Amino acid sequence: MITSSQNTLIKNIVKLRKARARKQQDLVIVDGLREIKVAFDYGFEFVELLHCPDLSSEEWKQAPITPTPVSLEVFKKAAYADNPNGWLALIKPRYRQLEDLKLKANPLVLVLEAVEKPGNLGAMLRTAYAANIDAVIINNLQTDFYNPNVIKASSGHVFSDQVAIADEAETLAWLKKNKIKVHATNITAATPYTDVNWSEGAAIIMGTEATGLSDFWIKAADKNIIIPMQAGIDSLNVSVSAAIIVFEAKRQRDSSNGANIKKK
The missing domain is CATH 3.40.1280.10 (SPOUT methyltransferase, trefoil knot domain)
Structure with missing residues (x-):
């Protein structure tokens, strides 16, 4: 479990709140299990998946990658939403023509x-x-x-x-x-x-x-x-x-x- 806000992954996720960082790293931050599942249903590539058990006891058995457990304090720091529900993902963007x-x-x-x-x-x-x-x-x-x-x-x-x-x-x-x-x-x-x-x-x-x-x-x-x-x-x-x-x-x-x- 990640318990430190100084963790490299957490620090990078905080940076990804800025559009410039997301563009440079070619990543999309998805906050919330409902939205994450929609991205999964449409076939997006997952890079990271974080789960805070203190915020959500819900399991996702079909998750494309193994979720990384995160402590409550650290997850709140990483999450984009004001009231996070315990799930956050990094995925690769896709643009259709x-x-x-x-x-x-x-x-x-x-x-x-x-x-x-x-x-x-x-x-x-x-x-x-x-x-x-x-x-x-x-x-x-x-x-x-x-x-x-x-x-x-x-x-x-x-x-x-x-x-x-x-x-x-x-x-x-x-x-x-x-x-x-x-x-x-x-x-x-x-x-x-x-x-x-x-x-x-x-x-x-x-x-x-x-x-x-x-x-x-x-x-x-x-x-x-x-x-x-x-x-x-x-x-x-x-x-x-x-x-x-x-x-x-x-x-x-x-x-x-x-x-x-x-x-x-």
Whole structure:
């Protein structure tokens, strides 16, 4: 058991809280057994696995490597989370490209441009997974893709095989190649999102809260869409806006497929 915060591994994990150190060492820090298991399910390579028995008595029999036991005091020093649950892993990052994505007929795709806040990126990835979105494409990312807050907010689904990084031009060409219509969110001269036929192949393009989408996507769109709001409010948090549109698309698709929607 590691009982000293001066242990070489622990000191290095503390350094990995910085994005620069993670990039230099080509490592990702994953805090929490739920997120660690998601990374494992998606086939990521594990480098280190730490377990604090004082915080978690839960065993992980399918662990890809033998967990290293760590004392409570040392684990709290190493963990990124304010309230760690007793598991921490170091894994190798993996970045997917457009050609890695697998699509079914009439796919629904979420494109995120210039996302700045890790929490927003993670929340939208979590929404995409919850709504069974076929793929997420990230353009011009303004934060660390594997920031621990992205991992936590996404419930680990940043590790999904269906999340890719590409520039705007590549993404547009790929969408056209796959006959996917482009729907760009825009606060002016736009169609209400509920008036869109989401049952066909469609992409939802989301921009930043501060400036919205770039001119590239506004001009490239087959249709600009808007969430109608009360006068005096012109925008919502981007993750909230994404969730509203994504679940309207899911509702329409479930209805058109004859799915049984559980009523509460």
